[in-house]
């Protein structure tokens with residue numbers, strides 16, 4: 441049980457970025473704003489635009 445009470449139904453800013461992006465793509469009419477952290481998280485799961493391999497530091 442968390443001690444701090446949230447009045448929001450769902451804490452969307454706590455949802456992992458790649459999950460939230462998938463949700464937004466699937467339900468454009470329910471689109472949630474993504475935080476910078478979530479956008480970064482989403483990008484982390486995208487393949488490298490140059491070589492197509494999974495993103496990693498110093499790729500290409």
Ligand SMILES: [Zn+2]
Pocket residue numbers: 488489490491492493499500
């Ligand atoms: Zn690459």
